[in-house]
Structure formats: structure tokens, C-alpha cells
Amino acid sequence: MNQLNEAFIREVTDHQSELYSYIYMLLGNLHDARDVLQETNLVLWRKANDFEAGSNFRAWAKRCAYYECLRFRRDRKRDRHVFDDELLALLAEPSDMPDDDAEARQLALRDCLVQLPERQRDLINSRYRGDLQIKQLAKQFNKRESAIKMSLKRIRDGLQVCIEFKLRELAS
Amino acid sequence: MKERNQNDERLLELINGLMDGWIDEAEQQELQQYLKESESARERYRRQMDIHAQLHLDHSEGLIPELMRRQPIKSQALRFPRQLLGAAAAMVASLLIALVLFWPKPEASKQVFAHIESTSGARWESTHLPTAAGAQLGPGTLRLIEGLATVVFDSGARVTIEAPAALELIDRMHCRLVEGLVIADVPESAIGFKVSTPSVDVIDHGTRFSIIVDAETRETSTKVYQGMVEVQHLLFGQSLKIREGEFNAAGLESLGAVQAFSDQSFGLRQIGPPRRGDDWRRLTTSRDAYVGRVFLDGREVHRSETLLLVKNGSAMRHAYLGFDLTDYAENTIIEAELALEFAPTGWGFASLVPEATFLVFGVTGDPVWDEETLDVENAPASHGRALNLKPERLVELGSFVIPYGIQKGRYGIEDRRLADFLSDHAGRPVTLLVVRETAEIENHGLVHGFASRRHPNLPGPTLSIRLAQP
Known part of the structure; x- marks a missing residue:
């Protein structure tokens, strides 16, 4: 493996979770996102020579991922997709925060999680670690489904507020 | 202002519905409409979906489960992968990707010594390995997430892998079960076929046997249905012979005894062949x-x-x-x-x-x-x-x-x-x-x-x- 390859692999690996999140955002389905991420990795590798060292890897990789999402949807025309192509294009547009640091965002999220009240953290743990669905969570926490939905919504909203706050704090 | 807040609440509700899987088709349309109408709604959506994806990654085993699982600091790694593992995780990930990317193309490789005979509901860790039925295989590791797959070695040994399992193919007479369950059928042509595990080598003497490697304890359970196998402890070199109807559980630091299936740990009877007779x-x-x-x-x-x-x-x-x-x-x-x-x-x-x-x-x-x-x-x-x-x-x-x-x-x-x-x-x-x-x-x-x-x-x-x- 030459040095260019190593540097390239590092770029690809460093951006895995960001690409996964991006693809999930476009497709709205975690399972599909994982499949498309794998395909995207292959495409990135095949096109490694097109990539100019020093240019914006993230933007280039996301562009490739976007095309892979389109291809995936074309290949599965008959499946019902969450959004139409027009919205997909709008969603895929890079956000207007050029230096948005995905890793800082991840770290901020973890900090915010630690700060959650215990019951909220339990709910998040059950939802994600146990991969429990609303009905199961309602049973486990002995609450109505509507209450669980409401709690999850509030927690996620709160996490977003907390993340933005931490990032602003970091920037200042 | 009030209306905007209400809109934002509804938008958030729909996004959460998508994340938690309870949104219906009409609500999907409604969400789509919101997102088409304003960039701020889209930005809200992107952020929320990112939180969901990250939580999902952090709480599951992430995108590189197999390799992470082998890190000794597993429990912390799962909670704080980036912070604690940092460069190590990145290196492990690089290795994984390098492995995937540099996996020898089977048709080009001379080192082909096995093939996938059949699969059933199989889902693999990586789509880049040749994993379709009939695929030719050389050295490397198969990681099965779901379903079943049967690999036939050129020596004649037939190994069925039950998910979740990782099996490393070494050569026509040797494989290594990293974790999970395999059932091996070994004909005479492949006597001496060896399955290594984290604790033992199981050497076949013409048989049908199953091996389970526990992902957590690394303990190996070997059970023989027909014929005989020899189990050799990697650390101590001691060996045991296990015959039909017997099993052995070996840990990393102990070989354990040979026991009969009828023992409590395998206590049950399969029912016999269908009952026959005029009545x-x-x-x-x-x-x-x-x-x-x-x-x-x-x-x-x-x-x-x-x-x-x-x-x-x-x-x-x-x-x-x-x-x-x-x-x-x-x-x-x-x-x-x-x-x-x-x-x-x-x-x-x-x-x-x-x-x-x-x-x-x-x-x-x-x-x-x-x-x-x-x-x-x-x-x-x-x-x-x-x-x-x-x-x-x-x-x-x-x-x-x-x-x-x-x-x-x-x-x-x-x-x-x-x-x-x-x-x-x-x-x-x-x-x-x-x-x-x-x-x-x-x-x-x-x-x-x-x-x-x-x-x-x-x-x-x-x-x-x-x-x-x-």
C-alpha cells in the first residue's frame, strides 16, 4: 500500500459515521443506509484516482454518496421511498455551515447525553441499545405509547439544543 | 410566531415518527411538504436525523462491530468509542477497509480452495466478499450476520456456518472459528481436517460434529454426532478424544472433561422417527x-x-x-x-x-x-x-x-x-x-x-x- 492509498483510506474511515448519517438522512432507513454506505465505499475506492489530495474530501464523498442513493432508489423502483427525487436533491445540498465539524458534533452529543436526567437516559438507552420500539418501551416503562413518543421527541429536541449550545461555546 | 412554533412542533413530531417507525404514508407526505417548503425545516431535519444516526451507532456496535468486539476495552469502547479509542479505532477501521478493499479477487487468485455451496437467508458483514452461492473462496474471513451458509473445502470437508459467526478460511484442510457455531461433515478424503478456535484445535477423524465458540468467554463447545474428533488445547497441548454422543467444553485456560450428551447440559431427547403401523x-x-x-x-x-x-x-x-x-x-x-x-x-x-x-x-x-x-x-x-x-x-x-x-x-x-x-x-x-x-x-x-x-x-x-x- 503506498502513501497515497494510506492517506485515502484514512479519509474514508474517518468519514464513515458522517457518511452513514448523511445517507440515512437522505433515505430515512437505517438498514438501507448501511447497504448504500458499503456501496459508496467501493465507489470511493474505485474513483480514488479522481480525488485530488488536499481538496475537500467530505464534499466529494457526500456527492458520491448522494449518487449512490439515487442509484439505490432507481434499482428499487418498486419499493416505496420516503421522499421524492426533488426533495432528495434539496436535502443533499450542503448546509450553509462550511466548517461544520462532524466529530465535534459527535463529542457534543455524548456530553449532552451524560447530562440527561437519569430517566431520560434510561429511555434513550432502551430505545437504542435494546433497539426497542415504542410499544415495547411503553411496556417497559409502564407508560402510554403517546407518552413515550412525546418523551423521545422532547429528549431529541433537547439534545439538539444542547449540541448547538456546546458547539457555540466551543467556537467562542 | 405562535403558528411557527406549532409548525415546528408538528415537524419535529413527524421527524420522530420517521425515526421510530410509526409514521404513515399521509404523514410522510406531510413531512415531505414541510421539508420542501423551507430550508430551516430541512436543517432541523438534517440535525435530528444526525442525532438519531449517531445514537444508533453509539449504542449499537457501530459500523465495525467484529473488529471492535475483539478489542479488550469493549465496554468503554461502546460507550465512548471516539474519545477512548481515538486513533486506535481509526487504525482498526483502516485495517478493516484495507482488508475489504484488498480482498483478492477470487477469479484472479490462485489460492482458491473452497466454495460456498449454498446459503439460506444469509446476510454478511461485508458485501465485498464473494458470498453468493457458488462463489470461489481463498484465504480470508467470512462473517455471517444472519442466516446459514455452507462452505465446501476442496478436501471434501463441508462446514455449515450459523449466524452470527466468523470463520477464517486458512487452507483446504484448516479453518478457524473466531466465534459462533459451525457444523462440520468430514468425509474420509478430509480426515485430519482441522478447525481452530480461540482455545483449542479440533482435529477430525472422519465425522460429523458441531463447534460453538462463545463470543464473550471464548469457550469452545465441541459435540460429536458421528465418528470421533481430537481436541487439543492450544495453551497446554493436552488432547482429548471425543466420540459419538459426547461433548467437551474447553475454556482458554482449561480443557475440561469429556461428557455424554445425556448429561444435564444437553438434557433432552429429540423425538424418534415417525411412528408407523396400521393403527x-x-x-x-x-x-x-x-x-x-x-x-x-x-x-x-x-x-x-x-x-x-x-x-x-x-x-x-x-x-x-x-x-x-x-x-x-x-x-x-x-x-x-x-x-x-x-x-x-x-x-x-x-x-x-x-x-x-x-x-x-x-x-x-x-x-x-x-x-x-x-x-x-x-x-x-x-x-x-x-x-x-x-x-x-x-x-x-x-x-x-x-x-x-x-x-x-x-x-x-x-x-x-x-x-x-x-x-x-x-x-x-x-x-x-x-x-x-x-x-x-x-x-x-x-x-x-x-x-x-x-x-x-x-x-x-x-x-x-x-x-x-x-
């Missing part, structure tokens, strides 16, 4: 179905058209069997046996379900149910999503046990109570209910399954009854 009749189900379907992101998952699924855990599943006894008079059935052909479903981890006890009930009161429409709302013998049983509708007819780690074979009951129930209810259709009494130890435990009447090659549920001589 015996064999009936297959006239209808059969399971209740307790699971939806994820709005899509039904872990379903089977051909198996009846049974589970007792965070989700519950019960199987209903209908037999038509219209042609038999009451009080003429004097013996009965119910046989179910279990097969791996590929879902859940066998290691999270101990030895599993199944109960068979007769459902009383001429229950009405239909194969196509049976669900949690109308199941005759349970109520609610939790499938709580209605004892007033049930008569227990017997139980059977499937050992730890075993997912296939013919099991069932041969019980006086079954014969009595059938005899009392002859002359009309009868309904039996199969549930798993044993709950899983934690989430993601094994989903058991047995062949339905729609299974293409396994026999469906079979009732054998012996009639009183006129």
Missing part, C-alpha cells in the same frame, strides 16, 4: 400461522413465509397449528405424538437463550382463526401485544426442551394429555398452540422456528395418532 394415522396441519410480527422503521422485519416463529423476549411470538379431525370419531384416539421440524431462523443470538422449554397447549372452545389474518388482535388464546395467555382457553398438553445453541432437529411431544385432548375434540378441527416458556436472558435472543406446511423441503407440523381397534 397409526399421520396428519399434517390444515392451517398454521404465527402471531407477533415485528416492525422496524415501518417495515416488517424478521419474518418468514416458511417457518413458524416462536420467541419469548422483548417481542413475543406464538405458533398456532390447526389439524382437521373431522373424519375421526370422538374417544377413538389412544396415543398421539406431535412432531415439529426446527430450523435456524437466522435471527437473534443463540447464546442469549439458555436451554429452551416449549409448551404445547390445546385451545378449547372451537376457536375461530384464519391463517392469513391471524394477528395479535384476534389471536384466540392470548390478548394484547404482550400475547398474555388466556388460561381459561388452554389445556397444557406437554412440553419439550431444545438445548442451548441448537436450532434444528425434530422435536415435539408424545404425551397422554395430547391423546386425551385429541380424543375429546375429535370430529372437528382442533387448534394447538406452541409457545416458548423460556425467556431470553437479554434482548436479541434467538428466535426459534419450525417448518410450516408451506416449507419447501422440511416436513410441516405432523400429528401421529393411534386409533383404538374397532
Whole structure:
């Protein structure tokens, strides 16, 4: 493996979770996102020579991922997709925060999680670690489904507020 | 201002519905409309989806589960992968990607010594490996997430991998089970075939055997169905011979003794071949179905058209069997046996379900149910999503046990109570209910399954009854 390859692999690996999140955002389905991420990795590798060292890897990789999402949807025309192509294009547009640091965002999220009240953290743990669905969570926490939905919504909203706050704090 | 807040609340609700899988088609359209209308809504959506994806990654085993699992700091790694592992995680990930990317193209490689004979419901860790049936294989590691796959080595050894499992192929006479379960059939041509595990080498002397490597403890359980194998401890070099009907459990620092299957740890009997004779009749189900379907992101998952699924855990599943006894008079059935052909479903981890006890009930009161429409709302013998049983509708007819780690074979009951129930209810259709009494130890435990009447090659549920001589 030459040095260019190593540097390239590092770029690809460093951006895995960001690409996964991006693809999930476009497709709205975690399972599909994982499949498309794998395909995207292959495409990135095949096109490694097109990539100019020093240019914006993230933007280039996301562009490739976007095309892979389109291809995936074309290949599965008959499946019902969450959004139409027009919205997909709008969603895929890079956000207007050029230096948005995905890793800082991840770290901020973890900090915010630690700060959650215990019951909220339990709910998040059950939802994600146990991969429990609303009905199961309602049973486990002995609450109505509507209450669980409401709690999850509030927690996620709160996490977003907390993340933005931490990032602003970091920037200042 | 107030309206905008309300809009934002509704938008957030719809996004959460998408994340948690409860959004319907009309709501999806509504969400789409919101997102098309404003960039701020899209930005809100991107941020929320990012949080969901990151939480999902942080709480699951991430995108590189196999390699992370082998890191000694697993528990912290799962909680704080980036912070604690940092560069190490990145290097591991690089290695994984390098492995995937530089995997030798099988057609170009001269080192091909095995092929995938067949797969069933197989899902692999990486789509870049040649994993289709017929694919030629050289050295490397196969990681099976779901289902079953059979690899045949050029030496003639046939190894079936049951997910979740990782098997490293070394050469035509040698492989290494990193974790999971394999069943090996080794013909004479491949005597000496070796399966290495983290604790032992299992050397074959012409047999059929199974090996389970526990992902957590690295303990190896070897069980011999036919012939003999030799188990050699990697650390101490001691060896043991294990013969038909025996098993051995070896840890990283101990070899353990040879024990018979009939020992408690494998305590159960598979039922014998179908009963025959002039006075015996064999009936297959006239209808059969399971209740307790699971939806994820709005899509039904872990379903089977051909198996009846049974589970007792965070989700519950019960199987209903209908037999038509219209042609038999009451009080003429004097013996009965119910046989179910279990097969791996590929879902859940066998290691999270101990030895599993199944109960068979007769459902009383001429229950009405239909194969196509049976669900949690109308199941005759349970109520609610939790499938709580209605004892007033049930008569227990017997139980059977499937050992730890075993997912296939013919099991069932041969019980006086079954014969009595059938005899009392002859002359009309009868309904039996199969549930798993044993709950899983934690989430993601094994989903058991047995062949339905729609299974293409396994026999469906079979009732054998012996009639009183006129």
C-alpha cells in the first residue's frame, strides 16, 4: 500500500459515521443506509484516482454518496421511498455551515447525553441499545405509547439544543 | 410566531415518527411538504436525523462491530468509542477497509480452495466478499450476520456456518472459528481436517460434529454426532478424544472433561422417527400461522413465509397449528405424538437463550382463526401485544426442551394429555398452540422456528395418532 492509498483510506474511515448519517438522512432507513454506505465505499475506492489530495474530501464523498442513493432508489423502483427525487436533491445540498465539524458534533452529543436526567437516559438507552420500539418501551416503562413518543421527541429536541449550545461555546 | 412554533412542533413530531417507525404514508407526505417548503425545516431535519444516526451507532456496535468486539476495552469502547479509542479505532477501521478493499479477487487468485455451496437467508458483514452461492473462496474471513451458509473445502470437508459467526478460511484442510457455531461433515478424503478456535484445535477423524465458540468467554463447545474428533488445547497441548454422543467444553485456560450428551447440559431427547403401523394415522396441519410480527422503521422485519416463529423476549411470538379431525370419531384416539421440524431462523443470538422449554397447549372452545389474518388482535388464546395467555382457553398438553445453541432437529411431544385432548375434540378441527416458556436472558435472543406446511423441503407440523381397534 503506498502513501497515497494510506492517506485515502484514512479519509474514508474517518468519514464513515458522517457518511452513514448523511445517507440515512437522505433515505430515512437505517438498514438501507448501511447497504448504500458499503456501496459508496467501493465507489470511493474505485474513483480514488479522481480525488485530488488536499481538496475537500467530505464534499466529494457526500456527492458520491448522494449518487449512490439515487442509484439505490432507481434499482428499487418498486419499493416505496420516503421522499421524492426533488426533495432528495434539496436535502443533499450542503448546509450553509462550511466548517461544520462532524466529530465535534459527535463529542457534543455524548456530553449532552451524560447530562440527561437519569430517566431520560434510561429511555434513550432502551430505545437504542435494546433497539426497542415504542410499544415495547411503553411496556417497559409502564407508560402510554403517546407518552413515550412525546418523551423521545422532547429528549431529541433537547439534545439538539444542547449540541448547538456546546458547539457555540466551543467556537467562542 | 405562535403558528411557527406549532409548525415546528408538528415537524419535529413527524421527524420522530420517521425515526421510530410509526409514521404513515399521509404523514410522510406531510413531512415531505414541510421539508420542501423551507430550508430551516430541512436543517432541523438534517440535525435530528444526525442525532438519531449517531445514537444508533453509539449504542449499537457501530459500523465495525467484529473488529471492535475483539478489542479488550469493549465496554468503554461502546460507550465512548471516539474519545477512548481515538486513533486506535481509526487504525482498526483502516485495517478493516484495507482488508475489504484488498480482498483478492477470487477469479484472479490462485489460492482458491473452497466454495460456498449454498446459503439460506444469509446476510454478511461485508458485501465485498464473494458470498453468493457458488462463489470461489481463498484465504480470508467470512462473517455471517444472519442466516446459514455452507462452505465446501476442496478436501471434501463441508462446514455449515450459523449466524452470527466468523470463520477464517486458512487452507483446504484448516479453518478457524473466531466465534459462533459451525457444523462440520468430514468425509474420509478430509480426515485430519482441522478447525481452530480461540482455545483449542479440533482435529477430525472422519465425522460429523458441531463447534460453538462463545463470543464473550471464548469457550469452545465441541459435540460429536458421528465418528470421533481430537481436541487439543492450544495453551497446554493436552488432547482429548471425543466420540459419538459426547461433548467437551474447553475454556482458554482449561480443557475440561469429556461428557455424554445425556448429561444435564444437553438434557433432552429429540423425538424418534415417525411412528408407523396400521393403527397409526399421520396428519399434517390444515392451517398454521404465527402471531407477533415485528416492525422496524415501518417495515416488517424478521419474518418468514416458511417457518413458524416462536420467541419469548422483548417481542413475543406464538405458533398456532390447526389439524382437521373431522373424519375421526370422538374417544377413538389412544396415543398421539406431535412432531415439529426446527430450523435456524437466522435471527437473534443463540447464546442469549439458555436451554429452551416449549409448551404445547390445546385451545378449547372451537376457536375461530384464519391463517392469513391471524394477528395479535384476534389471536384466540392470548390478548394484547404482550400475547398474555388466556388460561381459561388452554389445556397444557406437554412440553419439550431444545438445548442451548441448537436450532434444528425434530422435536415435539408424545404425551397422554395430547391423546386425551385429541380424543375429546375429535370430529372437528382442533387448534394447538406452541409457545416458548423460556425467556431470553437479554434482548436479541434467538428466535426459534419450525417448518410450516408451506416449507419447501422440511416436513410441516405432523400429528401421529393411534386409533383404538374397532
